[in-house]
Amino acid sequence: MQESLDTLTDLLTRPDFHTGLLTGLVALGVLFALTRFEAGVFAGWGLILTSAGLVGIHFHIGRRLSLILALLVLGAGGWLLDRVASRPDRRIQVLAWVVIVLGGVLFSTRSGLPDIAWVRISAPMVVVLAGVTLRQWTNYEAAKYVGPLFAITAFGIWTTVPDTESARVLLGAAVPMAFGTLPPVGAWVHGPGAFPLSGLAIWVVAFGGEPRPASLIGGWACLGILVALPLLLRLRPRSNVKMWIVVVAHAFTVLLASRVIGLQDSLGVALAGVSILVIVLAVIGLFLSLRPEEVPTS
Secondary structure: OHHHHHHHHHHHOOHHHHHHHHHHHHHHHHHHHHHHHOOOOOOEHHHHHHHHHHHHHHHHOOOOHHHHHHHHHHHHHHHHHHHHHHOOOHHHHHHHHHHHHHHHHHHHHHOOOOOOHHHHHHHHHHHHHHHHHHHHHHHEHHHHHHHHHHHHHHHHHHHHOOOOHHHHHHHHHHHHHHHHHOOOOOOOEOHHHHHHHHHHHHHHHHHHHOOOHHHHHHHHHOOHHHHHHHHHHHHOOOOOOOHHHHHHHHHHHHHHHHHHHOOOOOHHHHHHHHHHHHHHHHHHHOOOOOOEOOOOOO
16 A cells, blocks of 8 residues: 555655646646537547647657647548538548558557567557547536546556656556546547547557557557457447446456556466456446437537
């Protein structure tokens, strides 16, 4: 217990965490102002949070222009997917996925990921999967809880990776931005923000987790319910459920991913742990559901 308190106290004194907090607060203010012009519906939460994290990383780790380029291309692909949703067009849909694949290639080869073959192959796949599922939250009335859920994910990433500098920046920005999806701000996650935000989270884990490969698996698994629930709900939509159950399930998932899977010495054991966690999430998914809600598209 004392060690945990000392670790938390150390976090609160770190300048990179303070920078993340500052950029997150500024981002929240910008987001609040923008939503006043969009009648409470604005697609920029994920994109603005990503920007806040990148600003903090710029000051404490250095310029990452290639990473920014990859995230912008991924965001452009997400924007095209949103256009297809509001105005179906097969050609735009194909173009959207071509752009997303291009963003994934740039993310794999140019963003500064560790020079490890399995990381370069799997990281863009996880980014695309997470981007697709984060975008799907907009179809449910509980989309307002994505901010708090992502803050829990960022906390889990920070407790998992050995090198925590970039993770502290992400966590600092995610704490104030947790309120960005809640009333009265009420911003949403759409394609232009979902893909860049997932890319930033995956990059932070890869950048900080290189000394202990299992922490990459655990850190990525901290996305937890954010990724799992939309997939499960597409397979088995059910009636509404109290959101506190979803939050508790996500916290439980992040706890297992960060403090059990991510701390293993063996990559194989970590992968086995993720397999078990997927089964646990599938079981949880049988009892959790959110009611789909008709929402306007941007």
